[in-house]
Amino acid sequence: MRAFAALLDALAFAPSPAVQVRLMADYLKRAPDFDRGWALAMLAGGFDTACVRPAALHALAAERVDAEFLRLSLDFVGDPVETAALIWPESGTEPCPPPLAEVAPALSSISRQAAPGLLARWFDRSDLPVRRALAQLAAGRRVPGVTPRLARTALAAAFSADLGAIEEAWHGQAPPYGHLFAWLEGRAPHPEAVAGFRPLMPVCPLDETALASLDPACCRVERQWSGMRVQLVAESGLHRLYSGSGDDVSRLFPEIVAAMEGLAGVFDGVLMAACGPDGPPYRPAPPEALARRLGRKTVPRRLVAEVPVFVRLFDMLFDGGEDIRPLPLRERRARLEARIANRTRLDLSPVLAFEAAEAQDAPLVLKPADAPYLPVGPPWRVRKAPPKTVRALLLAARPGGTGERGPDYSVALLRDGAPVAVGDAPCRLESVERDRLDRWVRAHVTGRYGPVRAVEPALVLEVAFETVRPAPRRKAGLALTRPEIVRILWDLPADAADSVDALNAPVSRPPTAGRASRSLPSGSR
Incomplete structure (x- = not known):
């Protein structure tokens, strides 16, 4: 446990x-058999260890230390889970x-009533790093x-090993x-998984130089849809829906699983919220509508009715039990069109004419028409829409997680002289x-x-964004899609x-007044 902590x-x-x-990787190479397996289960997110609430850990610490000392410590640390591990008296x-x-x-099997007592016994046997790890696991915390x-x-x-395998x-x-x-x-041997x-x-992104050299006759062009990329798998009588990262999200979208009844194969597409039940084809709703269905353990029937969803399919990997990934895209597309005709909750991503696509002010996906479906081969290319810019006011800052993303900044535009937030x-x-x-x-x-x-709205920023979408929950009534401060x-x-x-x-323009900061070259963003 010390090594995992x-x-x-x-x-x-x-x-x-x-x-x-x-x-x-270093830990998984060194850890013994059972430890590395359980560690992988908790790191990969498929194993739920949440068994206590932060209030229960706070109450547990209150039984061991002075109440005023605990209050001052919690005020200083700010997190009851971390405070309980730090303040616990050494044995x-x-x-x-x-x-x-x-x-x-x-932790995965114990009841919430019995968990505090078990944690107290473990805390008594452990030093600070292990107590902190135990508290985080018991509270269901994930590493950022x-x-x-x-x-x-x-x-x-x-x-x-091969990640695909x-x-x-x-x-x-x-x-x-x-x-x-x-x-x-x-x-x-390699373990086989059913469904x-x-x-x-x-x-991957496509620059304009490479776009100019493409042969229109050899490409299929589709719009890049704003939603969650998913994979539909219907094999051996099982129906599953996976996210683009390989997580099983079937329980969150039971209507999509039901719509797969009678299908046999593996399909690639984008899950989106629909504006209504009419379709196919369906009309996509704003992306924030789909967000209401995500990040849950279960989805109530009320929410399923309020936020209908559908999958816009654009490729097919297996046709029944036949692996058709080696076939060219045009053949896979023809099979896909035949398999999902007139199915509810499923429709097709339209293929655009190359000349018409170039004139569109929207992100586009370019796919070689003769290419097989090989994740290790040449990727599909995305031509991003030309960014638009506005001058916005800074309203607030929120700390970021690990990695290079950094903080997010709430930005606002003016309405009747007052700032109204339009995005982060x-x-x-x-x-x-x-x-x-x-x-x-x-x-x-x-x-x-x-x-x-929150800060005083006095600093003007130039913010680039892709599109504007309706946002009824915001005072502005709209929001920017993929904004960033440039x-x-x-x-x-x-x-x-x-x-x-x-x-x-919106018009993109250089700042003619005021001293502007220098943004990074586009290749390093």
């Missing part, structure tokens, strides 16, 4: 996903923490930045993954300018709401910000 601490402070992958004996192979199964896909990437790196076997395995590790070490996930074709934008400037912006935020704080710092106009007054009406026809 040290890993969690290191992951929390890792500066980038690449470092997190290296740390996890005075040599620490003998429980092994990870004991901790993981116990560590996704299930990242954990599987680390597993592939640890054993020099791990993805295909993953959903047929259960913790502590004995058969999977046996295959990775060459002691067993498992298959690796998806990657999508990361900052894509050089580190010198980001540090200067951080100092400005600290000097102009007007209020704190948890980790969010310039800081330090010397402009607050009334130089654009009004909400400017979003009807």
Whole structure:
């Protein structure tokens, strides 16, 4: 357990996903059989260890320490889970923490009534790093930045294995993954998964130079839809829906699983919220509508009715039991069209004429018409829509997680002279300018709401974005899609910000007044 606790601490402070992958790979190579299996289960997100609420941990600590000392400590630390682990009195004996192979199964099966007592016994046997790890696991906390896909990437790196082969076997395995590790070490054949996930074709940006050299006759062009990429798998009487990262999300969208009845094959598409039940074809709703269906353990019937969803399909990997990935795209597309004709909850992504697509002000996906479906081969290319810009006011800052993303900044436009928020934008400037912006935020704080710092609306930013979408929950009634800060106009007054009406026809322009920060070249964003 000590080694896993040290890993969690290191992951929390890792500066980038690449470092997190290296740390996890090193642990998986060194850890003994059962420990590495349970560790992988918790890191990959398919294993629920949440068994206590933060209030229960706070009450547990109150039984062991002075109430005033606990109150002051909680006020200083700010988190009851972390506070309980830090303030717990040492037992005075040599620490003998429980092994990870004991901790993981116990946390996943114990009741909420019995969990505090078990944790107290473990805390008494453990030193601070282990107590902190136990508290985080029992509260169901995840390490920031560590996704299930990242954990599987680390597993592939640890054993020099193909990530695609791990993805295909993953959903047929259960913790502590004995058969999977046996295959990775060459002691067993590749485990087969029934109705498992298959690796998806990657999508990469396309620059304008490469676009000019493309042969229109050899390409299929489709719009890039705003939604969640998914894979539909119907095999051996089983129907499953996977996210683009390989997570089984079938329970969140039971109507899509029901719509797969009678299908046989594996399909690639985008899940979107629908504006209504009429279709196919369906009319996509704004992306925030789909967000209401995500991040849940179960979905109530009321929400299923309020937010109908559909899948817009654009490729087919298996036709029944036949693997058609080696076939060219035009043949796979023809089979796809025949299989899903007149099915509810499913429709097709329209193929656009190359000349008409070039004139569209929307992201486009370009696919070689004769290419097979090979995730390790040449990727599909995306031509991003030309960015639009507006001058916006800074309203608030929220700290970011691990990696290079950094904080998010709430930005606003003017309506009747008052700022109204239109989105949260990361900052894509050089580190010198980001540090200067951080100092400005600290000097102009007007209020704190948890980790969010509100500031006086006095700093004008140039914000790039792709499109404008309706947002009924915002005061502005709309929001920016994929906004990012590309310039800081330090010397402009607050009334130089654009009004909400400017979003009807935003214009990209250089700052003619005021001293602007220098943004990074487009290739380094």
